[in-house]
Amino acid sequence: DTGVSQDPRHKITKRGQNVTFRCDPISEHNRLYWYRQTLGQGPEFLTYFQNEAQLEKSRLLSDRFSAERPKGSFSTLEIQRTEQGDSAMYLCASSFLSYRGQVPNYGYTFGSGTRLTVV
Amino acid sequence: QQPVQSPQAVILREGEDAVINCSSSKALYSVHWYRQKHGEAPVFLMILLKGGEQKGHEKISASFNEKKQQSSLYLTASQLSYSGTYFCGTARTGANNLFFGTGTRLTVIP
Numbered sequence: 001d002t003g004v005s006q007d008p009r010h011k012i013t014k015r016g017q018n019v020t021f022r023c024d025p026i027s028e029h030n031r032l033y034w035y036r037q038t039l040g041q042g043p044e045f046l047t048y049f050q051n052e053a054q055l056e057k058s059r060l061l062s063d064r065f066s067a068e069r070p071k072g073s074f075s076t077l078e079i080q081r082t083e084q085g086d087s088a089m090y091l092c093a094s095s096f097l098s099y100r101g102q103v104p105n106y107g108y109t110f111g112s113g114t115r116l117t118v119v
Numbered sequence: 120q121q122p123v124q125s126p127q128a129v130i131l132r133e134g135e136d137a138v139i140n141c142s143s144s145k146a147l148y149s150v151h152w153y154r155q156k157h158g159e160a161p162v163f164l165m166i167l168l169k170g171g172e173q174k175g176h177e178k179i180s181a182s183f184n185e186k187k188q189q190s191s192l193y194l195t196a197s198q199l200s201y202s203g204t205y206f207c208g209t210a211r212t213g214a215n216n217l218f219f220g221t222g223t224r225l226t227v228i229p
Contacts, residue, residue: 033216033217035219040221040222041221041222042121042206042208042219042220042221042222043161043206043208043219044219045216045217045218045219048215048216050215055215056215056216091160091161106166107151107163107165107166108151108153108161108163108208108217109163110153110160110161110162110163111160112159112160113160
């Protein structure tokens with residue numbers, strides 16, 4: 001098991017261009033999350049999948065952002081018409097959901113992230 | 120929805136202790152703690168589940184008071200390797216994702 005992989009590690013793009021990031025989670029994990037982190041801040045939730053179903057998407061997330069997880073394996077995050085405010089580290093995490101009684105029990109394994117710079 | 124962490128930053132000498140607090144305005148299912156070193160991904164430390172349990176990992180332990188919606192991370196006899204930014208992540212009742220605090224930067228000096 002090689003952990004959570006993200007590609008590319010760095011991406012520099014011009015404002016207005018589209019970008020796509022890929023995440024390969026730990027194979028046994030059934031949940032996959034996308035977060036965004038800017039300097040000095042904690043990770044900000046974007047969206048998550050359980051298997052191939054996208055179960056929740058942040059209300060703060062612009063319609064320019066879309067994510068997919070075909071066949072419940074790897075996931076892609078696409079940003080259309082990038083803006084300078086999109087510059088951030090995009091983190092992917094995976095987890096295996098189990099329950100202790102009625103309470104969900106899981107820990108996230110994060111990938112190393114994709115650093116996006118919009119110029 | 121973002122939990123509040125305190126302090127924002129702390130500097131310790133090796134061997135000293137520290138406490139990092141995390142508080143939420145919402146009812147919580149669980150609290151996670153992560154450590155992130157500069158330029159690296161956050162690394163999972165521990166999860167505390169509803170029920171007020173306390174967990175420990177070597178010299179790092181944590182508690183969760185679900186009535187007060189607060190958690191504290193305790194670092195005892197700190198080591199240089201403890202340096203980094205610590206984030207709490209809270210899972211609210213009925214939600215399936217974590218909301219992270221703004222972090223506490225911990226620096227351990229010789």
